[in-house]
Amino acid sequence: MSKPLILVTGANGQLGWCLQNKAAEYNQFEFLFVGREQLDLANIDTIQHFLFEYKPSFIINCAAYTAVDKAETDMENALKINAIAVGEMAKYCAATNAVFVTISTDYVFDGNGTKPYMVTEATNPVNYYGYTKWLGEKLSLENNSNSIIIRTSWVYCEHGNNFVKTMLRLMKEKTEINVVNDQIGCPTYAPSLADAILKIICQLPEKKYRGIYHFSNTGNISWFNFATAIKEIAALNCTIHPVATTTFPTPAKRPAYSCMNTSKIEKDFSIEITNWQTALTKCINNLEIT
Numbered sequence: 001m002s003k004p005l006i007l008v009t010g011a012n013g014q015l016g017w018c019l020q021n022k023a024a025e026y027n028q029f030e031f032l033f034v035g036r037e038q039l040d041l042a043n044i045d046t047i048q049h050f051l052f053e054y055k056p057s058f059i060i061n062c063a064a065y066t067a068v069d070k071a072e073t074d075m076e077n078a079l080k081i082n083a084i085a086v087g088e089m090a091k092y093c094a095a096t097n098a099v100f101v102t103i104s105t106d107y108v109f110d111g112n113g114t115k116p117y118m119v120t121e122a123t124n125p126v127n128y129y130g131y132t133k134w135l136g137e138k139l140s141l142e143n144n145s146n147s148i149i150i151r152t153s154w155v156y157c158e159h160g161n162n163f164v165k166t167m168l169r170l171m172k173e174k175t176e177i178n179v180v181n182d183q184i185g186c187p188t189y190a191p192s193l194a195d196a197i198l199k200i201i202c203q204l205p206e207k208k209y210r211g212i213y214h215f216s217n218t219g220n221i222s223w224f225n226f227a228t229a230i231k232e233i234a235a236l237n238c239t240i241h242p243v244a245t246t247t248f249p250t251p252a253k254r255p256a257y258s259c260m261n262t263s264k265i266e267k268d269f270s271i272e273i274t275n276w277q278t279a280l281t282k283c284i285n286n287l288e289i290t
């Protein structure tokens with residue numbers, strides 16, 4: 001009997017790359033990793049044809065338009081990739097009983113909260129990227145009531161562009177840097193999220209939990225706290241100055257507080273989540289060795 005096929009979109013992104021690294025541990029499945037070259041999610045008309053050609057039993061949608069500031073002006077592409085295409089994948093899953101797992105963001109919240117957001121809390125995105133991801137969530141659920149949506153935040157890993165790699169580079173190049181201290185969130189090491197997704201996939205479709213989940217490593221910090229920890233773990237000498245968000249004006253507004261409560265994913269799927277310090281140490285050790 002052939003193995004169930006898992007289609008992973010966004011194969012060359014941070015999360016897609018981490019899933020590729022872990023696929024060999026899950027040899028009960030066959031994996032098909034696709035980048036933009038194989039499946040361009042901005043070409044909405046081609047999506048159903050592609051999916052019905054390969055007929056995956058699972059889709060893990062890691063592809064996204066993630067350029068938060070650029071999305072403010074490149075609205076049509078952001079909308080297609082983060083919302084319309086997600087709805088198309090959900091439709092395919094509803095028609096074929098395939099499992100749909102798609103990744104969303106803490107940016108669906110407005111950031112006015114003061115304690116970690118529950119999955120049931122009201123959304124109110126403050127930028128266009130957040131709006132498109134919110135619409136992607138809505139279309140996922142409207143087109144397939146069995147969709148699983150995992151919101152995550154502040155994603156980094158050894159691969160791709162992210163805050164950790166930028167900070168390591170800047171702290172080696174400069175003697176002083178400024179980092180914002182008034183945005184609070186939860187960093188997510190992409191391999192931690194990849195592990196959680198694959199553990200969830202192994203429990204589906206038998207386990208009947210569906211809907212919205214939150215995932216990040218545990219602990220809440222500011223970007224300044226995060227940068228300070230990066231400096232300490234990597235034993236660098238740069239001086240880091242805490243500054244206000246207003247010091248770095250950006251086209252897209254950022255939520256000031258975007259910590260998420262992860263208890264639902266921990267409970268429903270027995271996921272144990274590493275704290276952000278342990279995850280960050282692992283990433284920096286890997287980066288500094290290679």
Ligand SMILES: NC(=O)c1ccc[n+]([C@@H]2O[C@H](COP(=O)([O-])OP(=O)(O)OC[C@H]3O[C@@H](n4cnc5c(N)ncnc54)[C@H](OP(=O)(O)O)[C@@H]3O)[C@@H](O)[C@H]2O)c1
Pocket residue numbers: 009010011012013014015016035036039040041042043061062063064065066081103104105106133151152153154155156160
């Ligand atoms: N990064 C974060 O801090 C963060 C925070 C919260 C939520 N998330 C969510 O987490 C998920 C994974 O994020 P990530 O950090 O792994 O993102 P990433 O590294 O930016 O990767 C996104 C991937 O999507 C692909 N993509 C973009 N446009 C596409 C298109 N038209 N067709 C097909 N593929 C396309 C990109 O392909 P190319 O390589 O060809 O550009 C890239 O490989 C996304 O849903 C994101 O919204 C991320």
